[in-house]
Amino acid sequence: MKINNIWLLAFLFIGLTACESDDDSLADPIDEEQELINGPAPVYTSGTADFSTFVSLGNSLTAGYSDGALFARGQAESFPNILSKQFALAGGGTFTQPLMSDDIGGFLLGGSPVLDPITGENLFKPRLIFDAANQTPISVNGTSTTDITNVNPGPYNNMGVPGAKSYHLLAPGYGDISNFPAAANPYFIRMASTPGTTVIADAMTLNPTFFSLWIGNNDVLGYATNGGDSSDVITNQGTFDAAMTGLVSTLTSNNSEGIISNIPNVTDAPYFTTVPYAPLDPTNPSFGPQIPTLNSVFGALNPIFQAIDPSRVIVFSETSASPVVIQDETLTNIAPQIAGALGASPTFPAFISQFGLDGSNPAVVQLAAGLLANLYGQSRQATPNDLLVLPSRSIIGNVNQMTADGLIQAGLPAAVAGQFSTEGVTLPLEDKWVLLPSEQTEIANATTAFNQTIANLATQYDLALFDVNTFFNSVATGGYQAGNAFMTADYVSGGTFSLDGVHPSPRGYAVIANQMINIINTKYGSNLPTVNPVDYRGLYLD
Template sequence: MKLLYKLRYLLLAALVVSCTYEFPEPQIEQPTSGSADFTRIISVGNSLTAGFMDGALYNRGQQSSFAVILAEQARAVGGGDFNVPSINSENGFFQMGPQGPLGRLILTVNPNTGAAAPAPIGAGDIPGDYAGNKAELNNFGVPGITLLTALIPQTGGPAVPENPAYNRLYERFASNPGTSTVIGDAAAALANGGTFFTFWLGSNDVLGYAIGGASNPAILTSDTDFQQRLNAALGTMLQANADAKGAVANIPSLSVLPYFTLVPWNALPLSQEQATQANAGYAAYNAGLAQVRAAGLITAQEEEYRRIQFQAGQNAFVMDDENLTNLTALGLPSIRQSKSADRATLPLSSALGQVVGGNQALIRGISFPVEDQFVLTPEEQEEISNKITAFNGFINAAVQANNDRLVLVDVNNLLDRVLAGQVSSGGVGLTASIVPPNGGFSLDGVHPNARAHAFVANLFIDRINEKWGSNIPRANPNEFMGNDLPR
């Protein structure tokens, strides 16, 4: 059976076609620099600083990162050039396809169904070496890096199996690939005439674990390691230039990301014939649950929670759940159907309902349970939320310990307000979705798009202005593109 999963809200063609990006201009006051110096801004971070969008690093996204927008606004108060390691690609690199590299994601409309969904634009480019002057770079944002890989030289080393920390997107502009580090290069730039810096690292210390469905605990950074690495990285930046001030951003809640909200818990459509056939396959399993409940091995509540029953129409999918009472010794697997509290990851949209391993009897979500990497259970969501809270506590403490030189930029709060529908510019809102023009996330469901980056830049500007009496003019988010309209 082949599942065709539709993102229903993207079918509002009339609404989408009527969208424009023409919005009113904001009013600004006379700009002043206050007690900070913005002559040469240095930015260090991960994909958020680099401008990674739509599953790729490409020209438009790279030039629309919050760091670039902030630096452009700071020109009004004496800020200078802000050089980025240009990727020199209109489409960037999303993944390899059968005919070669594929570029960034765009919204495409299925001509047969009218459904719109993200898909690669077409041909892309393998990232090439940066051809400019590395000594003049201002932006040291590298997609995919954690605090650890920002601190170790292997990040830019050769792409070999024994070097899992390899990152081509750093190697291409590293001062000395295989020896230099992201933090080291950024600190050197700050020491060489830098006057102000932004620091936004730590998201990938939990994001990689989350987008993999919390299935690989080995990649989740411990609290102790996070605090030590944060202090080492931030300390290196502070020591590079004793006069430079900086703005430090925290980690957003992952619950706001469309990556975890686009696939509903009941995304499995079945006919009555399919439902009847599937129910027959689980009759023995359901009977076994009743027996172990009668024996007192599980509660009546757990029996009901684990019971599998399909019907005609939209259905919850069968999934693994390691948090269930382990009954494997009795021949009962730890499976159940998805619930409204579960969060499926975006890759499940193309995997659900598909044949597994070429065996027509194994249908993912029906006769073959959806694997751990595709779903966050409530327990896993709580674990991730607690981890982000702890990490943000360390970030806040580090900023407070250097309160004379640093200011905290609470991006976590900003995106929570976006989710609540409380963020707008010129009367035009920003939403936690990928739907143009108001959707604030790019089509990969994880990274902000250009318009959202402008809101983030304004948050940096607000906090900097409050802290040091500056009056950097805010950007107009409505001048920046959201996601492209469907093609």
């Protein structure tokens, strides 16, 4: 109390002195008390940058996508929204985002879920949350209320469009619902100012004085997350270069300044590093007792593998975890050799008889030989160099009913068909579940080339450059100290990535924003403060 009284007397003196000055205005005594105690309030400046109209372009990483969906709470913690709040301290203006209608995530189309025409699965599922009781990710309860047909035309300051590749930002009609799903994006449909506009055109309508551009991830990511199965190919280098040059030249056409970010190596993300190549545990009661039978089955094939290519030999250990069986498209298909060798083997009829097949019937023998040949013509066990994608963990050890039905139609009894349709055990994992070394090389080469293009453009247009690739790699290999939180790239526990294994968590986005702020301060002479990443959650539990 004595200390407070001393400060009070000081303020009275200051107030009387101020009355005698030529300034008729009085400062707030509370503010002056805080200034005397804490020192002068910091004055933030933009340096040579102008943050008054900030526009951010990109894909899901810019939109604030996390946990497998875009939802309102996640958008509030997008890195552009975090940046805009810091920019506001140095002249930044309002920042608008095309908010989803709820915190569920996903979409409706005319009031109904958007279904895959082949599988019938919901293409836009609710977001994931972490079920702490069972230590597993689950879908949040609820149904999306965000309908693609409910258009709220922009332009918005956050022009992040989940799913967009580099050239999509320049594509007319990308927001035209009449082009959906073949050539239009549901996220851009909801926010496009007109059906025929482009993302870059809407962004330029705001006359940005400062921008961020982080695009190109999907130009390699789609290929990677699909296990390199060619359902989503890597963007052609020429196409990428033209798109990036067009975007940067347009964004800087009004002498705007900004920051451009490059593409991280997707294989640093937990989507590709969480599922071990050898997950088959002999202590698992569903797997361990089957090992002798499995080794007997592959014992009929291993002599053939040994003679042609010893790396294809398949053996399951009874004492340690075993690798899954995968299909390797880079291997020569030896199905004809397998069929011929098994059909001519004098022991093969007795072998198939143990599965209830008529080994005395030559037609059945040839049928069985052909089916095994087709299953294992390009198979091998995984190695540490193979990367299993995160969703594979939900199917390994399960019966692939489609394959089982096909074997039944081919003439196998239902029980036998099921035995030879167990994912990763008797049924080699399809290419979409595994990123092979050759596919990893393709991705790495494309990422390097794309990042060189981005670096060249940053130099040519004198922009700040955020080397996300190097930063994410450092987090993946050594971790990152964010205040009193140590962050890694580990799934669930690492704090950097969300439950989808690809997109950052809110805390991860905060760290990204901080990295950008530091780079912007260095490049443009601003002195923006960073945020405390611990103020942002690492996992959603609800």
